[in-house]
Amino acid sequence: MLCENLTETELAERVTARIVTELRRPITIGTTKVTIGASIGVAATTTMGDLTAEEIIRDADLAMYAAKQISEQTVPPRRRR
Numbered sequence: 001m002l003c004e005n006l007t008e009t010e011l012a013e014r015v016t017a018r019i020v021t022e023l024r025r026p027i028t029i030g031t032t033k034v035t036i037g038a039s040i041g042v043a044a045t046t047t048m049g050d051l052t053a054e055e056i057i058r059d060a061d062l063a064m065y066a067a068k069q070i071s072e073q074t075v076p077p078r079r080r081r
Helices: 009-024 053-069
Strands: 027-029 032-034 043-045 078-080
Touching: 043 053
Parallel strands: 043 078
Antiparallel strands: 027 032
16 A cells, blocks of 8 residues: 655554554454454655655565564554655
């Protein structure tokens, strides 16, 4: 997901926290209650023109794997300037 024009890292953290919260809500499939979890990686940049989409996605991937390794749902965003 791409969130443009977020002026503060805290806003991205709130967006990811809300996504994780919503994904954790149990759903019922037939007679079975199912819950899932998620790890979200955030990549932030202040100079979009200097980075390719691939570089931004790679940074988000690295942040997601870091979140998985420390068993948290989100980690501070990887920043590039």
